Amino acid sequence: MTAPESGFRDRVLALVARIPAGRVMTYGQLALLAGQPGAARQAGFVLNSLMNGSALPWQRVINAQGRVSTHKLGFGALQEGLLRAEGVTFDDSGRCDLARLQWWPEDSPHGPPPTLLDQA
């Protein structure tokens, strides 16, 4: 098969591009689906390499705490603003409800967690 895994980076970007509006994914999740469980830092590194010059919805990628990890970078407020525009609500502490907003691809090899909407 035509060099499928020649880029952990490309794979992460592909996943980010598939995130629907109003939904978010965590770095660890991206790394997990990209085939590198534990490489959450690398997932973040990939997004940093984009430097917001890409058309990808990088704003929909947040950390496992449900909080944007870009505050230290200086454009955290921007990311929250973009997400709010998509319907994402942030807590007073700057946290959003991951249990409700975290999105999983349909063909995830790990299978989407049973979580969420079941109780609704």
Place this chain on the structure above:
DNA sequence: CAGTTGACCGACG
């Protein structure tokens, strides 16, 4: 080739 760094994560106090 070895050390350092990083848009992280989970555990511990």
Place this chain on the structure above:
DNA sequence: GCGTCGGCCAACT
């Protein structure tokens, strides 16, 4: 709930 420590893996110097 918050701060700190260690672990994780790949890229950068």
